[in-house]
Amino acid sequence: MNRIVIIFLISICSLIIISSCSMKGARNQNLVNDNINNTSDISRDTKYSVSYPNVERYFNDNSSIVSVIRVQDSDNTLSESDAMQLFKDRGFTGYPVTTEYSINGEFNEATEIISSSSSKHPIYQSFYVNSSNELWTILVIDGVIMASPITFNIQHSDHVPVVVSESKEIVSYDSSTNSFYRTIPNESIMDVRIYSQIDSSLLDSLTVEVLINA
Amino acid sequence: MRKKRQLLKAFLPVLIIILLLNVFPITSFADDNADQSGIIVSMGDSYSSGEGVEPFYGEDEDISERVKNADWLAHRSEQAWSGQLTLPGVGVLNNYRYGSKDVTDPKWYFVASSGAKVDDLFGKQNKPYSRSGYYGKKYLPAQIDVFDILEDTPEYITLSIGGNDADFGGIIKEAICTTYFTPCRLSDKLNDVWNEFYMVGGIREKLINAYETLDRKTDSRSTIIVVGYPQLLNSEGGLLGIFSAEEAAMINDSVTIFNQAIEMIVDECRTTKNINIVFVSVEEAFRGHGAYSSNPYIREIVPLPQSQDLFDHPSDKQFVSAYSLHPNEKGIEAYRQCVQNKIDELEAVRGTRSAENTNVPNDATEAFIDFLRDGYEGADDYYNDLPIHFDKQNNSNGDIWMTYAIDDFDSDGQKELIIYKSFFEREYTTDVLHGLFFYKYKNNSVELVHYAYFLEEMVLNPGFLIFYDNGQVYMENELKSLTVFVFNEKIRQKFKLNEGDRIIYSVNNYDDMSIRRSVGGAYAYDTSEVISNESYQEETDFLFSGTMLDTTMHPVNKAELW
Numbered sequence: 001m002n003r004i005v006i007i008f009l010i011s012i013c014s015l016i017i018i019s020s021c022s023m024k025g026a027r028n029q030n031l032v033n034d035n036i037n038n039t040s041d042i043s044r045d046t047k048y049s050v051s052y053p054n055v056e057r058y059f060n061d062n063s064s065i066v067s068v069i070r071v072q073d074s075d076n077t078l079s080e081s082d083a084m085q086l087f088k089d090r091g092f093t094g095y096p097v098t099t100e101y102s103i104n105g106e107f108n109e110a111t112e113i114i115s116s117s118s119s120k121h122p123i124y125q126s127f128y129v130n131s132s133n134e135l136w137t138i139l140v141i142d143g144v145i146m147a148s149p150i151t152f153n154i155q156h157s158d159h160v161p162v163v164v165s166e167s168k169e170i171v172s173y174d175s176s177t178n179s180f181y182r183t184i185p186n187e188s189i190m191d192v193r194i195y196s197q198i199d200s201s202l203l204d205s206l207t208v209e210v211l212i213n214a
Numbered sequence: 215m216r217k218k219r220q221l222l223k224a225f226l227p228v229l230i231i232i233l234l235l236n237v238f239p240i241t242s243f244a245d246d247n248a249d250q251s252g253i254i255v256s257m258g259d260s261y262s263s264g265e266g267v268e269p270f271y272g273e274d275e276d277i278s279e280r281v282k283n284a285d286w287l288a289h290r291s292e293q294a295w296s297g298q299l300t301l302p303g304v305g306v307l308n309n310y311r312y313g314s315k316d317v318t319d320p321k322w323y324f325v326a327s328s329g330a331k332v333d334d335l336f337g338k339q340n341k342p343y344s345r346s347g348y349y350g351k352k353y354l355p356a357q358i359d360v361f362d363i364l365e366d367t368p369e370y371i372t373l374s375i376g377g378n379d380a381d382f383g384g385i386i387k388e389a390i391c392t393t394y395f396t397p398c399r400l401s402d403k404l405n406d407v408w409n410e411f412y413m414v415g416g417i418r419e420k421l422i423n424a425y426e427t428l429d430r431k432t433d434s435r436s437t438i439i440v441v442g443y444p445q446l447l448n449s450e451g452g453l454l455g456i457f458s459a460e461e462a463a464m465i466n467d468s469v470t471i472f473n474q475a476i477e478m479i480v481d482e483c484r485t486t487k488n489i490n491i492v493f494v495s496v497e498e499a500f501r502g503h504g505a506y507s508s509n510p511y512i513r514e515i516v517p518l519p520q521s522q523d524l525f526d527h528p529s530d531k532q533f534v535s536a537y538s539l540h541p542n543e544k545g546i547e548a549y550r551q552c553v554q555n556k557i558d559e560l561e562a563v564r565g566t567r568s569a570e571n572t573n574v575p576n577d578a579t580e581a582f583i584d585f586l587r588d589g590y591e592g593a594d595d596y597y598n599d600l601p602i603h604f605d606k607q608n609n610s611n612g613d614i615w616m617t618y619a620i621d622d623f624d625s626d627g628q629k630e631l632i633i634y635k636s637f638f639e640r641e642y643t644t645d646v647l648h649g650l651f652f653y654k655y656k657n658n659s660v661e662l663v664h665y666a667y668f669l670e671e672m673v674l675n676p677g678f679l680i681f682y683d684n685g686q687v688y689m690e691n692e693l694k695s696l697t698v699f700v701f702n703e704k705i706r707q708k709f710k711l712n713e714g715d716r717i718i719y720s721v722n723n724y725d726d727m728s729i730r731r732s733v734g735g736a737y738a739y740d741t742s743e744v745i746s747n748e749s750y751q752e753e754t755d756f757l758f759s760g761t762m763l764d765t766t767m768h769p770v771n772k773a774e775l776w
Contacts, residue, residue: 047412048471050404050464055397062394100399107402123396127533133518135528139395146395150533154390154517157456163394175398190394 055174055181063183066169069142071103071122071178076143080117083124083140090145091200092138095127105178122180123173131204138198141171142180145198152211162191162211164198251366252304255323256296257335257357257428258374261443262326264291266513266537267546271324273522277346284354285313287341287524288327289536293543295550296372297322302561312363323364325357328536331378332420336427343524361431370560371428372553374441379417380407380472382446385465386539390456390515400461404468411475421479429489437560438491440480441553442473444500446539448507456515466504473497494556499548511545513537 059065071077078086080099087097098110099121113124124140134151146165153161163170163185170192172181185192193214195202256262264270272279272286280286297308301321304310310321330339338353385403393400411417428438445466447457457465473495480493503511516535519526523535541549 048408048475050401050408050468052398052401053460058397100402107399107406109406129528133527135517135533141395148395150390151517151528154456154515154534157515161394161456170394172395172397175396175402185394 052176055176059172059181059183062189063170063185066182066184068182069180071105071142071173071180074142074180077103077120077122078124078140078143079120080113080124081115083113083121084115086140086145087124087126087138090138090198092126092128094129097124097126099124101173101175105175107175122175122178128200128203130200130206132207134206134208136203141173144171146170147198147203149203149206149211152208155208156212160187160189160191162193164193164195164202164206166195166198168192168194250303251369252301252321253323253364253366253368254296254299254301254307254321255360255364255368255371256294256326257360257371258326258441259330259376259378260289260326260328260536260540261374261377261549262294262296262372262441263289263328263330264294264296264326264541264546265289265328266535266540267291267293267543268522269293270522277348281343281345281348281350282352284352285324286522287343287352288325288330288339288354289522289524290324290326291546293546294324294326295541295546295553296326297324298546298550299372299554299557301369301557323360323368325355325360326374327354327357329378330357330375332375332417332424335375335424341524345524345526358427358431367433368436370557371432371436371438372441373424373428373438374443375424376417376421376472376476377443379420380411380468382443382469382539385468386446386515390534393458393461400464404464407468411472418475418479421476422483425480425483425489425491426487429483429487429491434490436490438489439553439556440476440491440493441549442476442493442495442497443469444496444512444541444545444548445469445504446512448504448510462504470497492556492560494552496549496552499552500545503544503548505539509544511541511548513540513542515539 056068083099084097087093096112098112100107100110101122102108103120103122105122110125113119113121122141126138128136128138128147130136134149137148137150139146139148144167146163148161148163156162168184169182170185170190172183173179174181193211260266266289269292270286271290271292272283275283275286292308294308297306297311299307301307304321307322310317310319312320312323314320327334327339327341329341334354335357337356339356340351341354342351343349381403385400385407409416425438425440432438446469447462447466477493477495480491483489484491500511503509505512505514515538517528517533518535519528519532520535520537523532523537525532528534
């Protein structure tokens with residue numbers, strides 16, 4: 001019991017002392033901290049930039065390449081007007097359709113496209129939330145529509161991502177060469193589900209259970 | 215006689231302390247504290263607000279009120295690291311939050327807001343919401359407006375900002391959606407961010423302007439602590455469906471470079487613009503603990519809105535929870551420790567200068583020791599012949615440290631164990647109870663900084679030195695855990711302890727406030743997860759292997775000792 005008393009009393013007294021006698025030194029009027037390490041990886045005059053992946057190698061490693069075509073040589077690239085109509089016809093009207101690339105391959109912040117524009121872009125993107133509250137992204141690349149269940153893929157990130165397509169061929173866009181790649185992805189990189197037509201009705205039917213069991 | 219002896223034992227320290235207070239009156243500290251407000255302002259973005267770690271202030275309110283509550287809209291967490299900082303003489307800040315009902319003398323002004331960009335420090339932040347049928351948008355006040363309500367100059371301003379300007383969220387979005395469709399998109403996005411960083415009026419200039427503006431809002435007594443960002447992702451494996459390993463590395467590298475750029479700006483502001491500003495990196499503390507690692511300090515991507523998200527349905531603007539890729543509880547603790555270390559370091563520097571300025575007389579400690587000895591010996595003649603040890607040492611910061619050790623209260627004349635060697639190289643011996651006090655002498659005053667008791671079991675199971683956490687008194691039946699100083703490297707290695715780990719000595723049995731002799735187990739916690747549970751029975755001398763710094767009564771900062 002004596003220990004309780006000792007500890008209690010000394011603790012209380014310590015608190016009193018500490019609370020009443022707490023002190024700090026006078027202010028450092030002009031603090032100079034020597035502990036900050038300068039880094040040499042980036043300097044004021046050296047602008048950092050990120051290198052680009054070797055896309056050809058990437059697709060060689062992960063797919064069978066069907067064809068590669070420069071954007072300017074493709075006849076399938078849609079104008080903003082055509083893309084808007086495509087998304088509308090498929091029932092994807094709830095979210096803006098955006099693009100980030102010019103026809104020359106320049107990257108910009110995502111810009112909402114307008115139905116009156118005849119400007120062409122290599123890739124368009126929109127989103128769709130189906131009746132199960134699952135978020136999908138809808139992509140149109142070189143005029144080909146594809147969809148990817150974002151929520152599902154994140155939740156099942158230990159498996160290869162699911163992609164819904166109207167063909168076994170997937171179209172990709174390489175901005176570093178401003179080219180389209182048509183490929184058949186390896187099963188180890190992508191789980192391609194093929195349906196005759198991608199539209200809102202289809203995506204509504206593709207619940208988590210369906211995607212898992214398909 | 216025995217009863218009398220016990221009673222005297224109990225009141226002896228009290229008497230000593232009371233006498234101490236008479237000799238070193240409290241009023242002598244008044245002037246020294248006059249320019250010290252004890253105020254911290256916590257500004258910035260989600261990495262300061264505590265995004266993702268519930269509860270958030272205001273979340274208990276009905277949704278109709280919640281959507282009007284700036285704290286909730288900003289996702290200011292009750293667990294935010296900034297609120298868990300301690301200042302000497304103040305204690306834990308979240309007990310002093312401005313705006314809390316019971317706080318009459320606020321010390322912590324918490325205005326950080328999830329999603330904030332640099333511009334939101336100086337202008338209103340738009341916070342749209344759509345939850346449970348309530349939707350709209352509310353403009354949060356400019357964070358800098360907080361300076362209009364401060365009653366005194368803040369000592370510190372903590373700030374994490376720039377991440378949203380660099381569009382971390384957008385970068386993640388690029389990475390998780392479309393890798394196969396657009397393999398270069400992440401590179402394009404990152405390069406776009408870096409162009410934005412360097413351009414005229416870009417992120418870099420915004421940050422400089424922000425630091426300058428904050429400096430103008432304060433005076434030289436305030437230190438701006440700019441806090442960096444952690445690498446977000448496990449860089450070793452990537453995540454099959456979301457990130458490739460290359461993408462994860464690319465994102466992490468950009469965070470590192472971004473931190474370096476911020477640090478360089480901070481450095482430049484301090485050296486060329488004379489701004490009292492420092493940078494705190496958290497990268498090392500998070501290394502190996504990115505999202506999707508085996509022991510993550512950062513939340514993984516949370517695909518669906520959570521209970522306190524501002525949106526209860528996914529959208530193109532926010533298709534994952536705002537909680538995603540923000541520090542979890544472990545990450546919060548890592549942040550806290552990094553910033554606390556910096557504050558402690560700054561306080562130590564300030565203390566040194568203070569001590570230098572006060573011209574502490576050489577004989578000050580001698581006078582104190584004499585007084586303490588007189589008080590002790592004057593308490594009761596019976597104890598005059600019991601050993602009491604005093605010692606002093608100047609540490610590297612110039613503080614004068616004194617120890618006062620009570621030895622052999624219940625001496626039976628046998629020195630059974632060597633408990634430890636102090637940094638004074640003095641061996642203290644005991645068989646039952648041993649008290650040790652650490653005092654600091656500065657500004658003509660004495661401060662009791664740490665105190666410890668070696669109970670019987672501590673003697674028999676050496677390896678620990680227990681400090682009663684913040685002087686808290688544990689009553690009978692409440693003795694569940696205590697904060698422990700681990701002193702030597704051997705123990706650290708044995709329990710695989712790392713910087714920042716919280717060590718808890720769990721007491722399995724207790725009886726009349728004594729820890730039973732049978733208890734010899736130690737639990738090493740990494741915040742909350744038990745990483746080691748071993749019996750420790752070796753009899754090893756304790757060693758101070760480092761120099762004791764100007765610490766406050768916070769749980770142990772091991773770096774100060776090792």
